[in-house]
Amino acid sequence: MDEASILPLPESFLQFLQENGIDPSIYTASDSTPRYLRLKPGGEDHVQEIEADLKCKLEKVVWLPGFYSLPPHVQIANSKAYKEGKLYGIDAASGAAVSALNVSVGDHVLDLCAAPGAKLCMILDLLGNAGSVTAVDISRNRLAACRTLLQKYALGDRCRLFVADGTKFSIIPVRDHSSPRSCEYTLGEEKNIFKEWTSRRSWKERKKTAKARKLGSLVVGEESDYPELIFYGRDSGVVGLNKNEVCQAESGSGVSTRGYDKVLVDAECTHDGSIRHVQKFERWGWETLHQRVLNVERSDTLTTLQLKLLQNGFRLLKVGGLLVYSTCSLTVTQNEDVVEWFLKQNASAELLEITAAGDWPCKSGRIPKTLRFDPVTSKTSGLFVAKITKVDI
Numbered sequence: 283m284d285e286a287s288i289l290p291l292p293e294s295f296l297q298f299l300q301e302n303g304i305d306p307s308i309y310t311a312s313d314s315t316p317r318y319l320r321l322k323p324g325g326e327d328h329v330q331e332i333e334a335d336l337k338c339k340l341e342k343v344v345w346l347p348g349f350y351s352l353p354p355h356v357q358i359a360n361s362k363a364y365k366e367g368k369l370y371g372i373d374a375a376s377g378a379a380v381s382a383l384n385v386s387v388g389d390h391v392l393d394l395c396a397a398p399g400a401k402l403c404m405i406l407d408l409l410g411n412a413g414s415v416t417a418v419d420i421s422r423n424r425l426a427a428c429r430t431l432l433q434k435y436a437l438g439d440r441c442r443l444f445v446a447d448g449t450k451f452s453i454i455p456v457r458d459h460s461s462p463r464s465c466e467y468t469l470g471e472e473k474n475i476f477k478e479w480t481s482r483r484s485w486k487e488r489k490k491t492a493k494a495r496k497l498g499s500l501v502v503g504e505e506s507d508y509p510e511l512i513f514y515g516r517d518s519g520v521v522g523l524n525k526n527e528v529c530q531a532e533s534g535s536g537v538s539t540r541g542y543d544k545v546l547v548d549a550e551c552t553h554d555g556s557i558r559h560v561q562k563f564e565r566w567g568w569e570t571l572h573q574r575v576l577n578v579e580r581s582d583t584l585t586t587l588q589l590k591l592l593q594n595g596f597r598l599l600k601v602g603g604l605l606v607y608s609t610c611s612l613t614v615t616q617n618e619d620v621v622e623w624f625l626k627q628n629a630s631a632e633l634l635e636i637t638a639a640g641d642w643p644c645k646s647g648r649i650p651k652t653l654r655f656d657p658v659t660s661k662t663s664g665l666f667v668a669k670i671t672k673v674d675i
C-alpha cells in the first residue's frame with residue numbers, strides 16, 4: 283500500500299470506524315478514487331474539446347449515462363467548460379442515487395435536503411421540458427449557493443427554492459396551473475401575485491424584504507419559521523399565482539393524489555463516507571472531527587433528524603410515487619437502522635429493488651435491496667441508497 287495515500291487518522295476515529303463496522307482501508311483510496319463530472323445534455327459531442335480544456339482524458343462511466351471520470355488531482359473549476367456551465371462535478375455514487383429515483387419528464391419532484399445542489403442539477407437535467415422541482419434546505423446560505431448554481435447552469439426554469447425545515451415542510455406541488463394567469467388578476471390582487479423572478483430588486487423592495495425577514499414575516503404564513511421562497515423559475519408554476527396558491531399545504535389524505543411523484547431525502551449525516559470530507563479535517567483539525575462525527579449525542583440527534591426527514595418526505599409522496607433515501611455516512615445507525623424503523627412505522631411504505639443496480643459497482647446494504655457505495659468497491663465516494671414506494675392501503 284502506498285504510505286503517502288494513508289490519511290493519519292486519529293485513534294478515536296479509527297475506534298468509531300471499528301464500532302460501526304467500517305473498513306478503515308476506504309480512507310487509503312483517496313489517491314486512487316477518481317473525480318467525476320456530468321456533462322450537460324449535448325456535451326457528449328464536445329468531449330475532445332473538453333479534454334483539451336481540462337488537459338486530461340475523460341473516461342466514460344459505462345454504468346452511468348452522462349458521467350465521466352478523471353484523475354483525482356485535476357481541478358475542473360478553472361476550465362472554460364466549467365465556467366461556461368457545460369459540466370458539473372458530481373460523484374458517480376450521487377449520480378446513482380438520483381438515477382434510482384427514475385425521474386421522468388413531467389414529474390413533480392421534491393428534493394428535501396437540496397444544498398449545495400449537485401443532485402438537484404442532475405434532477406433538473408433529467409426533468410426536461412415539463413414538471414417541476416421543489417428544493418428545500420434549512421440553511422439559507424447553502425440554498426443561496428444552490429440558486430447561484432442553478433443560474434450558472436441555466437437549470438432553474440422549473441425549480442423553486444424554499445428555505446425551510448424539511449421535517450415540517452408541507453407545501454405540495456403546483457399541478458394545475460400550466461399557464462400563468464398574469465393578465466387575469468384584478469387591481470387589488472395584483473400586489474400579491476408572483477411576477478417573473480428577478481435578482482435585481484429595487485432598493486425599496488430590498489428594504490421591505492430585509493424588514494420583513496427581521497420580523498419573520500417575509501414569509502407566507504403566520505409562523506416565523508414558515509418556508510421562505512428565495513427563488514422560482516419562469517416555469518416552476520409560481521409566476522402568476524398568489525401566495526396562498528403557491529404555498530398550498532397538505533396535511534391530510536389529499537397528498538395521496540396531490541403529493542410529489544418523486545422525493546429525494548439526501549439527509550444530513552456525519553459524512554464519514556466521503557474521503558474528501560474527512561480529508562478536510564486534516565486542515566480543520568481532528569478536534570472538529572470529534573465534535574462533528576464522533577460526538578454520540580450529535581449522532582443520536584442526527585438519527586432522529588434523519589428519521590423525521592424520511593417520515594416527512596414520505597408523507598408528501600403521492601401513492602405510487604418513488605422516494606430515495608441516501609446519506610454519505612457508512613454507519614448502520616444512520617442508514618439501515620433508520621430505514622428499518624421507518625418501515626416498521628409505515629405500513630404503506632415498501633422497500634423496492636433498484637433494478638438498474640445490476641450493473642453498478644456497489645454492495646448490498648445490511649438489509650436486502652439497499653445499496654452501499656464505497657471508495658474501494660465502487661471507486662466512488664461512500665453512499666448508502668434505499669428506494670421506497672408508497673402503496674395504497
Ligand SMILES: C[S@@+](CC[C@H](N)C(=O)[O-])C[C@H]1O[C@@H](n2cnc3c(N)ncnc32)[C@H](O)[C@@H]1O
Pocket residue numbers: 376394395396397398399400401402418419420421424446447448449548549550551610
Ligand atoms: C448531505 S447535504 C445534501 C447534499 C445535496 N443533496 C447535494 O446533492 O448537494 C445535507 C443538507 O441537509 C440540510 N439540512 C439539515 N437539516 C435540515 C432540515 N431539518 N431540513 C432541511 N434541510 C436540512 C443541510 O443544510 C445540508 O445542506
